[in-house]
Amino acid sequence: MATRNVELSVGRNPEMGVGGLPTASPLAPFDIPEPAFDTEEMLINIGPQHPATHGVLRLVCELDGETVLSVTPHIGYLHSSFEKLGEYRTWNQIVPLTDRMDYLAPLIYNCAYVMSVEKLMGIQVTERCKIVRVLCMEMDRIFGHLLWLGTTAIDVGAFTPFLYAFQQREKIYKLHEALTGARITTSATRVGGMMADLPPGWIEGLTKFLDEFPKTLNEVDRLLTGNQIHIGRTQGVGAISAADAINCGLTGPNLRAAGVPYDVRKDRPYYDYETYDFEVPVGEHGDCYDRYLCRMEEMRQSVRILRQAIARLPGGPINVDDPNISLPSKTDCMSDMESMIHHFKLITEGIKAPEGDCYLAVEGSKGELGMYVVAEEGSTKPVRWRVRPPSFVNLSTIEKLAKGHLVSDLIMINASLDIVLGEIDR
Amino acid sequence: MANNPSSSALDAVELGPLPSEIRVRGAVTSAAAPSDHPSVAALVTRFGAGIVRHRVSAGDQTVVWVDPKQSLEILTWLKNDASQLYDMMSDVTGVDYGGASVDVVYQMFSTTHKRALRVRCELPANALEIDSVVGLWKSADWLEREVFDLFGVKFRGHPDLRRILMPDDYAEGNPLRKDFPLRGRFSRAEQTRRALEQDVERFYTATDLKHGGTPQQVTAGGKPAEGVD
Numbered sequence: 157m158a159t160r161n162v163e164l165s166v167g168r169n170p171e172m173g174v175g176g177l178p179t180a181s182p183l184a185p186f187d188i189p190e191p192a193f194d195t196e197e198m199l200i201n202i203g204p205q206h207p208a209t210h211g212v213l214r215l216v217c218e219l220d221g222e223t224v225l226s227v228t229p230h231i232g233y234l235h236s237s238f239e240k241l242g243e244y245r246t247w248n249q250i251v252p253l254t255d256r257m258d259y260l261a262p263l264i265y266n267c268a269y270v271m272s273v274e275k276l277m278g279i280q281v282t283e284r285c286k287i288v289r290v291l292c293m294e295m296d297r298i299f300g301h302l303l304w305l306g307t308t309a310i311d312v313g314a315f316t317p318f319l320y321a322f323q324q325r326e327k328i329y330k331l332h333e334a335l336t337g338a339r340i341t342t343s344a345t346r347v348g349g350m351m352a353d354l355p356p357g358w359i360e361g362l363t364k365f366l367d368e369f370p371k372t373l374n375e376v377d378r379l380l381t382g383n384q385i386h387i388g389r390t391q392g393v394g395a396i397s398a399a400d401a402i403n404c405g406l407t408g409p410n411l412r413a414a415g416v417p418y419d420v421r422k423d424r425p426y427y428d429y430e431t432y433d434f435e436v437p438v439g440e441h442g443d444c445y446d447r448y449l450c451r452m453e454e455m456r457q458s459v460r461i462l463r464q465a466i467a468r469l470p471g472g473p474i475n476v477d478d479p480n481i482s483l484p485s486k487t488d489c490m491s492d493m494e495s496m497i498h499h500f501k502l503i504t505e506g507i508k509a510p511e512g513d514c515y516l517a518v519e520g521s522k523g524e525l526g527m528y529v530v531a532e533e534g535s536t537k538p539v540r541w542r543v544r545p546p547s548f549v550n551l552s553t554i555e556k557l558a559k560g561h562l563v564s565d566l567i568m569i570n571a572s573l574d575i576v577l578g579e580i581d582r
Numbered sequence: 583m584a585n586n587p588s589s590s591a592l593d594a595v596e597l598g599p600l601p602s603e604i605r606v607r608g609a610v611t612s613a614a615a616p617s618d619h620p621s622v623a624a625l626v627t628r629f630g631a632g633i634v635r636h637r638v639s640a641g642d643q644t645v646v647w648v649d650p651k652q653s654l655e656i657l658t659w660l661k662n663d664a665s666q667l668y669d670m671m672s673d674v675t676g677v678d679y680g681g682a683s684v685d686v687v688y689q690m691f692s693t694t695h696k697r698a699l700r701v702r703c704e705l706p707a708n709a710l711e712i713d714s715v716v717g718l719w720k721s722a723d724w725l726e727r728e729v730f731d732l733f734g735v736k737f738r739g740h741p742d743l744r745r746i747l748m749p750d751d752y753a754e755g756n757p758l759r760k761d762f763p764l765r766g767r768f769s770r771a772e773q774t775r776r777a778l779e780q781d782v783e784r785f786y787t788a789t790d791l792k793h794g795g796t797p798q799q800v801t802a803g804g805k806p807a808e809g810v811d
Binding site: 235514516539581 | 672689691698724728
């Protein structure tokens with residue numbers, strides 16, 4: 157991948173030639189001759205309330221002219237202590253906390269959390285439930301990447317892709333709403349299944365989206381991929397080598413852009429991802445442009461996975477048939493004594509877990525999303541619930557990526573990492 | 583939709599979850615089960631008493647408890663030895679069971695051998711200190727800071743060990759410790775009082791200032807404004 161051809165030449169700078177040659181940023185931050193007059197470094201503060209930081213992130217930058225000497229990110233403005241709160245809640249009550257972490261791809265968080273708890277408890281969910289969760293996760297990968305695409309394009313001056321991306325996101329919002337009743341705070345999963353089965357017409361809605369979405373994606377592709385301004389702003393900016401990227405803990409598209417083909421879906425497969433036919437896009441330069449290409453291709457691959465998942469969606473139940481795990485139906489509750497007792501026990505006590513700990517990683521839209529749950533024998537609440545936040549670790553590399561670049565590149569680098577502060581601060 | 587019996591959206595609410603034929607649930611954690619994880623045998627052979635115990639958790643996840651005194655040595659070997667090559671430190675976190683110890687947990691993955699391993703170090707609650715692994719994996723930088731912040735574990739040799747999620751001057755302790763009450767140690771009144779008393783000018787940390795000294799705000803006349811640090 158990473159064909160570096162300029163298709164849309166909109167600049168008048170003669171150095172930004174067309175004709176398929178690699179195009180460097182016209183504002184090269186390196187090799188600036190030492191000015192004759194006395195200079196001093198400047199400390200500037202970006203955020204925490206600044207649209208370019210994509211959330212309540214504060215970056216304290218040390219500048220020499222416009223060149224970034226150091227960046228110190230300050231986080232924690234959105235800290236809500238979800239992990240502590242989780243220790244006071246039963247297993248199912250934690251689900252609403254998970255989607256509030258990454259509100260840009262909430263269903264992935266819902267699914268990852270219950271998958272980890274189910275693995276800890278040894279619960280095997282039904283085939284239908286597995287496929288529905290795959291549908292949810294891949295749909296939200298597109299959902300998260302689209303937001304990234306729109307907001308990042310704005311950061312480098314392209315407004316149209318934002319409108320295109322958000323039109324498509326709106327359709328996924330509608331699908332969220334039909335499935336869960338909420339647009340963002342989905343809380344769709346339960347230990348052992350889902351809150352509800354797919355509503356009538358949902359699959360048709362998703363299919364319609366899959367038919368229309370690639371067209372929009374191609375339009376955005378046409379607007380950005382060969383665009384001279386976009387290339388000038390992203391190629392060679394914030395580059396990282398493969399070895400450094402692994403060592404710094406980058407995951408997801410950020411890691412793959414650096415040339416490391418690590419994808420949790422392929423390397424530590426869950427939910428039969430090894431049986432789906434899809435490819436993992438890998439970049440070679442590790443810069444903002446390759447991150448962009450990786451995410452664009454990932455959306456196309458997600459469309460492929462979604463089509464396959466729809467084709468193999470079986471009928472049958474969505475929740476496991478275990479009265480100690482799944483709530484009985486409302487009708488049974490009202491008419492059957494057993495069911496009412498089970499309902500009462502599940503609501504008041506919760507599901508009992510065996511002693512142990514479980515770390516389950518899924519490929520979130522931002523990177524490796526790990527859920528680590530620790531339980532004591534028979535506990536209905538976790539002793540410890542830990543989220544391995546991909547954005548948190550990705551953001552910690554920002555100083556390494558931005559050093560030596562311009563302030564305007566820092567904004568692009570920050571955007572290209574695809575962070576969400578709800579998850580970083582938790 | 584053919585595979586959904588519901589005809590209206592409200593039917594699903596009334597029906598509730600449908601029963602399943604699948605029923606698989608059993609003990610998944612076996613303390614005594616021998617692990618066939620290739621790293622465990624090598625670790626036991628090489629470090630002997632440095633490996634406190636090991637077990638399989640959640641079906642197929644190998645956990646190794648190591649002696650915190652030797653943790654850096656063992657982790658260095660796990661990262662660099664050609665038979666192990668755990669080049670990815672996915673997560674560093676802590677677990678407090680509310681007893682006399684706090685565990686530091688490392689989640690590692692080898693992109694070469696496609697293997698995951700969990701290493702845990704049990705630290706006595708009165709001496710929460712362990713060697714930092716930032717020198718081995720840069721990803722541990724913020725993760726260790728978070729454990730320091732929320733559990734109070736000191737990482738020896740960490741280049742920049744300060745709070746990360748809580749404010750630098752947070753005085754109530756380490757929130758994820760079991761003895762920390764959910765609403766915090768101070769009363770709401772005390773918390774408010776402290777928040778109001780905070781010096782809002784104290785805005786930059788020593789790390790921010792390591793390059794340029796005290797930042798100055800220049801007024802229209804060209805002279806530094808007073809009272810700005």
